[in-house]
Amino acid sequence: AQTVTQSQPEMSVQEAETVTLSCTYDTSENNYYLFWYKQPPSRQMILVIRQEAYKQQNATENRFSVNFQKAAKSFSLKISDSQLGDTAMYFCAFMKHGEYIFGTGTRLKVLA
Amino acid sequence: EADIYQTPRYLVIGTGKKITLECSQTMGHDKMYWYQQDPGMELHLIHYSYGVNSTEKGDLSSESTVSRIRTEHFPLTLESARPSHTSQYLCASSEGGNGYTFGSGTRLTVV
Numbered sequence: 099a100q101t102v103t104q105s106q107p108e109m110s111v112q113e114a115e116t117v118t119l120s121c122t123y124d125t126s127e128n129n130y131y132l133f134w135y136k137q138p139p140s141r142q143m144i145l146v147i148r149q150e151a152y153k154q155q156n157a158t159e160n161r162f163s164v165n166f167q168k169a170a171k172s173f174s175l176k177i178s179d180s181q182l183g184d185t186a187m188y189f190c191a192f193m194k195h196g197e198y199i200f201g202t203g204t205r206l207k208v209l210a
Numbered sequence: 211e212a213d214i215y216q217t218p219r220y221l222v223i224g225t226g227k228k229i230t231l232e233c234s235q236t237m238g239h240d241k242m243y244w245y246q247q248d249p250g251m252e253l254h255l256i257h258y259s260y261g262v263n264s265t266e267k268g269d270l271s272s273e274s275t276v277s278r279i280r281t282e283h284f285p286l287t288l289e290s291a292r293p294s295h296t297s298q299y300l301c302a303s304s305e306g307g308n309g310y311t312f313g314s315g316t317r318l319t320v321v
Contacts, residue, residue: 131307139250143300143312150307187250196241196260196304202252 100125102192104201111180112209118165119175119204121190127151130194132166132173137203138186146188149173180208213237216301216313223291223320231286231316233301242284243310245300246270253300259284291320 101124111117123132134146149157149166156164161181165174177184185208190201214235223229235242244257245268255268259278273295274288284303288295298317302310 131309133309135310135312142314143302143310145309145311148307148309189253191309193304193307193309198243198255198304198310200253203250205250 100127100192100194100197100199102190102199102201104188104190104204106204107202108205108207110207110209111177113180113182115180116176116178117180117206119177119188119190119206121173121175121201123171123173123190123192123199125171125192125194127194130192132164133191133193134162134164134173134175135189135191136184136186137189138183143189147175177206182208182210184208214301214303214311214313216299216316218316219314220317221319223318225290225292225320227291229288229291229318231299231301231318233284233286233313234282235284235303235311236282237303237305237311238281239303239305239311240281241304242278243302243304244268244274244276244284244286245302246272247298247300247315249298257286291318293320296320 130151132149137143161178187203192199217232240261245253254270256272257276259265300315301313
């Protein structure tokens, strides 16, 4: 069975600095998808970034990028130039055949 | 604009009442999901559907039921609400490897 682990329950970062959120997963599958979702306080959960496992190139979306290490089963999220609006819960997720496994989340607080 | 809608946004209801949480999406997605989430905590899958007339229970045991009579509509029903049902309920849909689209959630309080 697949598992997703986010080992950092809470993190904080100063505004304009860079922070990395960790995510590891366990699977015997070779082709799958990985996602990072952002859930701001009392607001809708939105997709931040997605990675297809068969693509070696790390996905990037503006200030958000991932470090995808398939052999190590690691999928960390880097947020550059952190902004106050980045304060949120961040969930890592694994998907195969429409079945999603979510991590327990990391609460990120950006400090002014 | 294609999206997923949940109503109501907030609901406070008395113990023993029957409630239905609505979820509709305009994207034509076959796969839809219901999650239960206490504020700021992890997500627990309670129901999912891979198409019309197909529903399955998720990982977390729930006293709720769901139906999927139309592709776009996936309501969740609690026949008799209890204080232990107080939580946030998130609906989502997906297609292929594009990830979930989540609704805004329904925050339910049972008093």
